Amino acid sequence: MFYGGLAIAVAIISLLVLLRALKTLFSGGWLMGWLKGTLGLALVVLSAIIGLFAWDVFSYHELLTEKSVATISFKQLEDQHYQAILVNADGVEQKFELKGDQWQLDARIFKWQPSLARYGLKPGYRLDRLAGRYFSLEEERLSERTVYDLNPSISGVDAWRWYKMVDQNIPWLDALYGSATYVPMSDGALYEINLTHSGLISRPLNEPAEVAIRRWQ
Known part of the structure; x- marks a missing residue:
């Protein structure tokens, strides 16, 4: 690795x-x-x-090709209130309560320039943040928001943030932020999150998730 x-x-x-x-x-x-x-x-x-x-x-994982980095499932607790169960690629399960109608997962990515990538250096990633969002702009502005830090830098030294401040002077490595588009939450819905070289992609894995996506499109 x-x-x-x-x-x-x-x-x-x-x-x-x-x-x-x-x-x-x-x-x-x-x-x-x-x-x-x-x-x-x-x-x-x-x-x-x-x-x-x-x-x-x-704490960063190597990205070889398109890779499944997590699954997320939802249980509705009440209107616009869900329990989310996030399971990462290592099988570690985390539970969160999200408010709103949609969810989004973010990741931090280190990406090598093509001149070095051709020698076998692969991007690295770390899941960063899970958030809920309201579909209504007024609710988004006035209602309770839920945002969770998935992998805080427990040492107090944040390599990605430090590099982000100086990366203009180091041309062979980029510090990027990848985000999946906002996806609807629904009772019983299960999604898979894949990470590609261009960012995060979420895909429905069961019927409740497919129905939720069709309803919001």
Whole structure:
């Protein structure tokens, strides 16, 4: 898995920086020791940041071709109120309550430029956000909205957001945001979400989902 290997490589760099920091901190001499100590502490901090960056990169999955990244099913609790069950590609199940008439799933994507992609480097993705939406603009503006962060950067270092700020200076990799179009929620509906190189696509997997889509078209 490329992104796992990339995370390991970054983690090794973090470890090397930490070892250099420890060597600097424990070398002798008073004035030089103070200077080295300051430098050593700075290297420790840098090592920690690099390590957290590696941890965040590890949360991304490699995209080989069009891939099913999740399924989502709905149970109606009351009018414009649904329980959504999201199951990702690893089989991890999450339950959410969504308000509104439609749902949308977003993903963060790292995409290599064609000059590097031809050497086998594949895009990486991470599911990012699930949201409900009201069909009526007035309800969308005035009613309760439900938005969930699916994969927060628990380390506090967000590799995608950091790269998004600097990607104009790094031409060989793009940080993109992929979103499926808003799709209707309906009691018993089941959808599959596929990720392609151009973004997310949702497909109905049962009759309630197909009926819901026809009703909204």
